[in-house]
Amino acid sequence: MIDVFTFNENIKKGILNNCYLFCGIDEQLMKDGINSIINKVLDKTFMDLNYVKFDGSTLESFEPVVNACETLPFMSDKKVVLVYRANFFQEDKNDNVFNRIYEYASNLPDYCILIFYDVFKSKRDKPGKKIYKLDKRACVVKADKIKGQQLEGKIKSFFEARGKQIGRIELKVFSTLMDENNLNIIENEVEKLCCYTYEKSITKEDIKELFLKSNDDDIFDLVNPISQKKVKEAIEVLNELIYRGEKIPYILNMIERQFNRLFRVKMLLENKKNKQDIMKELNIRSDYACDIIIGQSKKFTLKQLEHALQLCLDCEQKLKSSTVNGKTEIELLVINTITG
Template sequence: MIDILDFKSSIKKKEINNSYIFVGQDEYTMKENIKIIMNKCLDKEFKDLNYIKFDGGDLEEFDPVYNACETMPFMSEKKIVLVYRANFLSDNKSDSKTTKLYNSINKYIDKLPSHCVFIMYLVMNNKRDKIGSKIKKLDKKCTVVKVDNIKGAKLEQKIQKMFSSRGRNIERVPLKSFVHNMKDNNLNIIENEVEKICSYTLEKDIEKKHINIMYDNSVNDDDIFDLINLISEKKAKDAVGLLNQLTFKGQKITHILAMMEKQFRNLYLVKVGVESRKTKEQLAHELRIHPYGCSILIRQSKKFTLRQIERAMNLCLEADRKIKTTTANPNTEVEILIINSTYS
């Protein structure tokens, strides 16, 4: 078993092995390092023909993986077969199907053809999770890469690149403030937060005031759930009363508005998903939210039509535009938004 630094060192030496398992909490870093293998092994022109991936959560049989590995690459020396989110590698998954799938891979991995680079990755749920016996057994046959969350200056550099790739500048002080407000250093989650703050701000430069507005942590999800719930129940007076309570406690109205807009956006995605017969687990995974929070969203979405949610989202955007570009009173604009959303 090696760490991510050992892996990068071996890649620099052009030492690419036949099979890899990436394991850890940071899915973003796993994906980034799998891209490194792809760039080393595959020609850009034929990448789509020589890169095959499977969702480990949906995979029930080994045959599709076997066929993908055995098929010769097209106009290339190598092909890559990836099984992402390979939950069957966890000791917590031990039903008959996952056990059979794991055993098949365990037997086959010794027989991988030289033209195939076979990669799997397992995302751990939290810091307390440990690498189990299944992966330890495979460690004797393939390269297991432990992906720990990066910290300090390296984390800051990575985040700065995320902003730069979106055409945004962020200086040292607001960058440190942004990092400080992250609950953990999971890059997959952090990238979502970078996207969120870039969507929120109109300016090219990300300043500390933007960080303060977005991450005033005293307003929590429960407050916003309650606020949206009152709107769904047509209780405009109570909803405005709750808004006034939050602002009286010193919460920034712009932050409340941003969280309301996010909540309505998630409600829309959940309602569309439910109508498409997606499960709670699928929606929680796609939206990267906790299953409990997803359950609340599903319940709330039943109290709105899609047209009502769309209108509420547009009202949020209009309120945000007025607050940023006119001398309109922010509190009044959000109160009007609540009233109009209630009686839509």
């Protein structure tokens, strides 16, 4: 059994196995690992023909997976078969499916990479006997939340990928302010810090000023992926806010407030107002904050911002009804502001 860092190093070295099982509580780490395999062995041109997925939570028989594995790849040396949320590795689940997997794992065709992932329900869950048994015939990757030096190493790699250096002390300060539950959000924060410091060195003061967070920063994190039309990332940020205990009506109020500010900025820009005019009109004190909101406003048309504000009003009306699911309504709002 190996950790995600050993796995990543193996992938970089071109060390690949025919069968993988990712297990743990961090589903995003598992997905990242699976994507690294896919990017290594599959041509995007023929991805749809050589990448087959099964929902493990609904799989009653393993034979459809075997059939997919036995089918030759199309215009490729490899194909990938994924069984996601494969809960039959848990001790109280179907032994027949597991036994078939264990038997087949050592007989996979050379051209096929078979991948499973099993998301544990809580931090208390540990790999059981089935997983340890499969570890003899497959590569088992433990995907847990990363902390301490491992987290710092991952964050440092995000800075290096952007050509930015960060000192050891500054890296430790930055890491302590991050929520290790979501690497996507951390990477977004790295991007923000790189933009903020631009060509100068990163200092502790920069980090504290930027990440001792205010409510506006939280909504920036949500509206930014909305402005970039990234549905998945926007929903992840929204879920993170809800997970941290923010109430749905409060989140809606902050989203509506931010879209209202973007609308006002857009109107000022179309009326040929400069940055100083915008800062005075909206009472924005920071040049950086003004640059951010101007950049976000340019990702929308006036019509789109008007539509987003109307969606906020509609959502507010729906939330006043006790019959609707608040989380679902706010998710639909985020999706509709991107796709509408």
